[in-house]
Amino acid sequence: MPELPEVETVRRDLARTIVGKRVVKIDGPASKPLSRMRGLVLVNLRRRGKYLLAKMGDELELIIHLGMSGRLLAAAEVPRTSHVRLVIHLEGGVLLVFVDRRRFGRVTLVTAGDYRSSPTLMRMGPEPLTDAFNRAAFERQIAGARTPIKATLLNQRAVAGIGNIYADETLHRALIHPARRELTSAEVGRLHKSIRTVLAAAVRHRGTSFSLHRDGLLPAGSFGRHLRVFQREGVPCLSCGTSVAKIRLGGRSTYYCPGCQVPTTECNVL
DNA sequence: AGATCGGCCTGGACGC
DNA sequence: TGCGTCCAGGCCGATC
Numbered sequence: 001m002p003e004l005p006e007v008e009t010v011r012r013d014l015a016r017t018i019v020g021k022r023v024v025k026i027d028g029p030a031s032k033p034l035s036r037m038r039g040l041v042l043v044n045l046r047r048r049g050k051y052l053l054a055k056m057g058d059e060l061e062l063i064i065h066l067g068m069s070g071r072l073l074a075a076a077e078v079p080r081t082s083h084v085r086l087v088i089h090l091e092g093g094v095l096l097v098f099v100d101r102r103r104f105g106r107v108t109l110v111t112a113g114d115y116r117s118s119p120t121l122m123r124m125g126p127e128p129l130t131d132a133f134n135r136a137a138f139e140r141q142i143a144g145a146r147t148p149i150k151a152t153l154l155n156q157r158a159v160a161g162i163g164n165i166y167a168d169e170t171l172h173r174a175l176i177h178p179a180r181r182e183l184t185s186a187e188v189g190r191l192h193k194s195i196r197t198v199l200a201a202a203v204r205h206r207g208t209s210f211s212l213h214r215d216g217l218l219p220a221g222s223f224g225r226h227l228r229v230f231q232r233e234g235v236p237c238l239s240c241g242t243s244v245a246k247i248r249l250g251g252r253s254t255y256y257c258p259g260c261q262v263p264t265t266e267c268n269v270l
Numbered sequence: 271a272g273a274t275c276g277g278c279c280t281g282g283a284c285g286c
Numbered sequence: 287t288g289c290g291t292c293c294a295g296g297c298c299g300a301t302c
Binding site: 065102120163164253 | 293294297299
Binding site for chain 1: 276
């Protein structure tokens with residue numbers, strides 16, 4: 001459940017339960033490189049883009065990426081699901097469990113602040129819901145882009161935390177075709193605004209709910225009800241009534257409204 | 271240096 | 287029913 005709103009929801013749900021607790025034991029197939037955490041206190045739980053960062057003691061940091069199918073939950077006992085990758089036993093009988101069916105997720109223990117093991121994290125752009133994400137800086141980042149704007153949104157360098165769902169949703173609200181390359185200043189302004197609006201709303205709704213990350217304990221995300229194009233191929237656009245289209249762009253399924261998001265001559269994909 | 275492609279995994283949906 | 291193929295919310299490393 002990988003994009004910013006979903007990861008932020010996980011962070012908020014877990015923080016209350018696990019922050020301040022000491023690691024008692026670690027097991028599961030992914031536990032071997034993490035043995036140094038034993039006895040350390042989980043000092044805080046932060047989020048950067050789609051990554052969760054848990055400070056462990058004074059010097060270490062646990063980097064968690066949920067990949068495509070990863071789930072992280074606090075529980076009293078190990079879930080009966082298969083695909084449990086890691087169980088961190090905390091004091092007070094709290095278990096922090098990482099379940100990941102497709103195993104695209106990663107859990108890495110590093111010296112605090114040393115992100116060399118993750119190029120994406122090291123080069124991560126500004127957090128979209130903070131002041132660090134301002135329009136002028138965003139415009140500088142994407143000025144003269146040679147690649148489709150959707151690919152730029154997905155690569156995490158211009159802005160952090162956007163994946164396939166929110167790339168399509170923010171571009172639709174900004175009336176920009178996903179294959180567009182160089183944007184006008186007005187378009188950059190609309191996109192900057194829609195990124196903030198859409199992600200903030202999705203965080204309020206606890207993200208977009210998919211079957212993979214319902215654990216039955218915490219409320220599922222409800223932003224799925226507010227999606228306007230993602231996975232709505234053939235459905236009339238809520239703004240103009242045109243059927244939502246599905247194309248492949250940069251190897252990813254891409255949904256957009258051909259009525260609202262009109263390509264121009266500089267868009268050489270269509 | 272930056273862009274593009276295949277690889278990593280498993281399982282569900284679909285067509286024959 | 288069974289088998290094959292395609293697809294899925296993301297990242298990394300090897301290529302050009």
